[in-house]
Amino acid sequence: MQRLIVSDHTWQSLLRLKGSAGDVAGQDRDDPAWQVYSAIARPSPASFVVAQVGQSLDGRVATISGDACDVSGPDGILHLHRLRALVDAVIVGVGTVVADDPRLTVREVEGPCPVRVIIDPRGRLPGEASLLNDGGPQALVIRDRSACRETGGHIIHLEARDGRLSPSDILGALAARGLHTVLVEGGADTIGAFLSSGQVDRLHVAVSPIVIGSGPAGLVLPTITRLDEALRAPCRIYDLGSDILFDLECRKSGTG
Numbered sequence: 001m002q003r004l005i006v007s008d009h010t011w012q013s014l015l016r017l018k019g020s021a022g023d024v025a026g027q028d029r030d031d032p033a034w035q036v037y038s039a040i041a042r043p044s045p046a047s048f049v050v051a052q053v054g055q056s057l058d059g060r061v062a063t064i065s066g067d068a069c070d071v072s073g074p075d076g077i078l079h080l081h082r083l084r085a086l087v088d089a090v091i092v093g094v095g096t097v098v099a100d101d102p103r104l105t106v107r108e109v110e111g112p113c114p115v116r117v118i119i120d121p122r123g124r125l126p127g128e129a130s131l132l133n134d135g136g137p138q139a140l141v142i143r144d145r146s147a148c149r150e151t152g153g154h155i156i157h158l159e160a161r162d163g164r165l166s167p168s169d170i171l172g173a174l175a176a177r178g179l180h181t182v183l184v185e186g187g188a189d190t191i192g193a194f195l196s197s198g199q200v201d202r203l204h205v206a207v208s209p210i211v212i213g214s215g216p217a218g219l220v221l222p223t224i225t226r227l228d229e230a231l232r233a234p235c236r237i238y239d240l241g242s243d244i245l246f247d248l249e250c251r252k253s254g255t256g
């Protein structure tokens with residue numbers, strides 16, 4: 001397993017790559033940090049989606065009572081902030097905003113903050129949510145056309161089917177606003193919807209060596225009965241320091 005250390009030189013190259021149309025000279029392509037992050041930083045004409053979960057050894061992201069603060073170790077948190085800095089937009093479901101009141105900004109590394117996107121089909125987003133009131137980067141709220149409650153943020157209305165919004169419609173609406181590289185940060189329901197509709201290019205699972213024993217899972221997918229139906233994607237494994245990163249290359253189906 002390779003140790004993933006992000007030197008200042010590589011980080012600056014990644015930020016330049018994000019801001020440029022072309023490639024970056026003078027960068028070691030075999031550097032594990034370049035291998036992990038350059039696909040995400042590279043400007044893309046089509047949507048490029050990375051989903052990330054920070055979880056315990058037993059696959060949980062919080063306690064039963066909802067304490068989710070310290071599941072990832074410090075290097076897992078750094079990894080998450082690097083992903084935020086390299087994408088155009090970060091997506092969460094409204095369940096995460098209600099549970100954690102996250103800011104979704106970049107605070108642990110140098111780099112720009114992404115546009116914040118909340119999937120809130122029925123208008124459950126609390127008006128006092130930090131990301132609507134902190135004066136930070138733009139907050140876009142994706143809502144079903146039939147839900148007319150205004151809670152702040154810039155609202156994008158899409159057509160829900162059986163109460164569910166299509167991830168490809170969401171990505172299309174973001175692409176129309178120039179937001180092509182996207183981090184789906186959670187929670188389980190939201191990542192599950194993007195994964196099962198074939199819209200994820202990379203799945204990053206950062207595992208922290210703690211055992212919680214009970215509590216919500218980081219990822220929920222439709223039930224399967226046989227293990228040969230399980231998601232098995234080419235995977236690289238990196239030692240982040242406090243956490244281990246599984247970097248899965250998912251095959252995009254482009255449907256739904």
Ligand SMILES: NC(=O)c1ccc[n+]([C@@H]2O[C@H](COP(=O)([O-])OP(=O)(O)OC[C@H]3O[C@@H](n4cnc5c(N)ncnc54)[C@H](OP(=O)(O)O)[C@@H]3O)[C@@H](O)[C@H]2O)c1
Nearest residue numbers: 053054061068093094095096164165186187188189190193
């Ligand atoms: N460790 C991590 O990496 C991490 C990251 C983020 C969150 N979390 C944890 O995850 C938990 C929350 O996860 P969760 O699964 O309960 O909630 P969630 O995924 O944050 O939000 C789910 C809700 O968002 C809406 N939604 C998401 N995708 C949708 C779609 N395609 N179409 C329609 N609606 C959609 C629905 O809202 P409606 O119910 O209103 O229809 C859905 O119930 C919290 O415990 C949080 O701490 C962990």
